[in-house]
Amino acid sequence: MNRKEFLHKSAYGALGAVALSQWLWACRKTELFEEGDYSGKVVVIGAGAAGLYAAYLLRSKGVEVEVLEAADRYGGRLGKLEGFADYPLDLGAQWLHGKNSILGDLIKRTDTAISRDNSESRFWFEGELKRSTPVDIADAFSKEDLPDVSFLDYADQQGWGRGSAYEYIVEWAAGDQGAGAEAISAFWNIKEEENWSSGEADFKFEQTFFDLFNNHVVPTIADRIRTNTVVNRIDYSGSSIVVTDQQGQTYTADKVIVSVPLPILQDGDIQFTPALPSAKVAAFQKLGMGPGMKVFLKFSEAFYPGNIVGGAVCAAYADEREGKSGSDHVLLAFVMGTQAQKLTDLGSDQAIINALLAELDDMFDGAATAAYLDGRVQNWTTEPFVRGAYSYATVGVGESRKTAAEPIEDRLLFAGEAMNLNGHHQTVHGAVETAIREVTRIFESAQ
Numbered sequence: 001m002n003r004k005e006f007l008h009k010s011a012y013g014a015l016g017a018v019a020l021s022q023w024l025w026a027c028r029k030t031e032l033f034e035e036g037d038y039s040g041k042v043v044v045i046g047a048g049a050a051g052l053y054a055a056y057l058l059r060s061k062g063v064e065v066e067v068l069e070a071a072d073r074y075g076g077r078l079g080k081l082e083g084f085a086d087y088p089l090d091l092g093a094q095w096l097h098g099k100n101s102i103l104g105d106l107i108k109r110t111d112t113a114i115s116r117d118n119s120e121s122r123f124w125f126e127g128e129l130k131r132s133t134p135v136d137i138a139d140a141f142s143k144e145d146l147p148d149v150s151f152l153d154y155a156d157q158q159g160w161g162r163g164s165a166y167e168y169i170v171e172w173a174a175g176d177q178g179a180g181a182e183a184i185s186a187f188w189n190i191k192e193e194e195n196w197s198s199g200e201a202d203f204k205f206e207q208t209f210f211d212l213f214n215n216h217v218v219p220t221i222a223d224r225i226r227t228n229t230v231v232n233r234i235d236y237s238g239s240s241i242v243v244t245d246q247q248g249q250t251y252t253a254d255k256v257i258v259s260v261p262l263p264i265l266q267d268g269d270i271q272f273t274p275a276l277p278s279a280k281v282a283a284f285q286k287l288g289m290g291p292g293m294k295v296f297l298k299f300s301e302a303f304y305p306g307n308i309v310g311g312a313v314c315a316a317y318a319d320e321r322e323g324k325s326g327s328d329h330v331l332l333a334f335v336m337g338t339q340a341q342k343l344t345d346l347g348s349d350q351a352i353i354n355a356l357l358a359e360l361d362d363m364f365d366g367a368a369t370a371a372y373l374d375g376r377v378q379n380w381t382t383e384p385f386v387r388g389a390y391s392y393a394t395v396g397v398g399e400s401r402k403t404a405a406e407p408i409e410d411r412l413l414f415a416g417e418a419m420n421l422n423g424h425h426q427t428v429h430g431a432v433e434t435a436i437r438e439v440t441r442i443f444e445s446a447q
């Protein structure tokens, strides 16, 4: 199961791959920061991929930097599950979507072991597992001339929507993009990724995506990360910016990089003084970020034939053993959008696991319950400082992402996956690219 599996079939994806964008090239070049000097202090809000990488770059140039992180650990939507199987698992991001990126470069430079994900998928269709379906839903949603309506409305118009045998295959296609089929725009989903340039194949880490950061980004900045620090005010009315946390402690900076997940901005967790421009606030609201969870199910045997697409409870199951050196059989339920909300509403991890086992039992004549050993739920929707999976394009989203990402006075800066304008939102390398963009902006402001 490759998260970007279907999108990259699109014409836009292919174009992006051929022409490595100018911007990405600039990104790679500026990582070296041959020139540039900045003597101010920078505070970074959020220690996810974007925040960590921004701090790493700033520190490498001797800039005074402090990272304020609300949770009791760093990593954000990167996390590691150890001890569940005889190989480590990713609680959040796990696939490197294309090697042609700044993270592809880091992986190469550090000899980090990755392998191409060649796993195969079967479709649950008309009560059977099939290799393909008469209508290729992935292909259908990869066209660049689709209308600006939701996946579900478009599917309804085509006769493969609500109540049809394709209903949950459409849900998978939307879920792959982090959304429920009723919420994501068929047009903007493709349009927003027209500059995708990191490559088509997906790769898995022999260890985890979290380890890449933990081993190669965090070491030089570990002493600059302050966890359990929930920022709730940023006052940029004076010549210095004053950041205040929930305990009332203040931090003064010349520049601030805000790299919190979109719902934190949408829900107004951080009060800005002066208030952010209304167009920017409206742009936050126009972007989407829906529910998402990963459920790891360990079995005594692999009764499943690889990945399974199209379940009514979970539209995407993935064989976690793919690319790992270990023998335990772990099936991942990758649940997004409406399905993730429905499972969250069940109220307990055990109820979630039971619902998934019941669906698998139905597909495999009771084999799931018979082989079940253990389960673990990682619900990103209920993580207090994340509240969802990743950002997506809503119907009518237009240029909202651009407005959302705009800096204020060149000193209040916005980073994170939702602020990526290069078609790489929803990804770790996309989050990192925004860090590079904003650190570059800081150095440029000093020239």
Ligand SMILES: Cc1cc2nc3c(=O)[nH]c(=O)nc-3n(C[C@H](O)[C@H](O)[C@H](O)COP(=O)(O)OP(=O)(O)OC[C@H]3O[C@@H](n4cnc5c(N)ncnc54)[C@H](O)[C@@H]3O)c2cc1C
Pocket (backbone or CB within 6 Å): 003, 045, 046, 047, 048, 049, 050, 051, 068, 069, 070, 071, 074, 075, 076, 077, 078, 091, 092, 093, 094, 095, 096, 097, 229, 230, 231, 232, 259, 260, 261, 264, 269, 270, 292, 293, 294, 380, 385, 386, 388, 389, 390, 415, 416, 417, 418, 425, 426, 427, 428, 429, 431
């Ligand atoms: C289930 C799932 C699977 C995914 N799979 C993949 C994948 O396979 N490949 C891929 O490339 N991407 C994947 N992604 C997306 C990827 O994880 C994200 O795009 C990326 O990690 C986001 O990084 P970030 O720095 O923008 O945000 P985050 O990692 O969310 O970091 C933001 C940080 O801000 C902190 N914060 C929030 N509020 C405050 C506050 N008030 N004060 C201080 N700190 C605050 C948060 O605690 C968090 O640590 C997946 C995501 C999910 C949820």
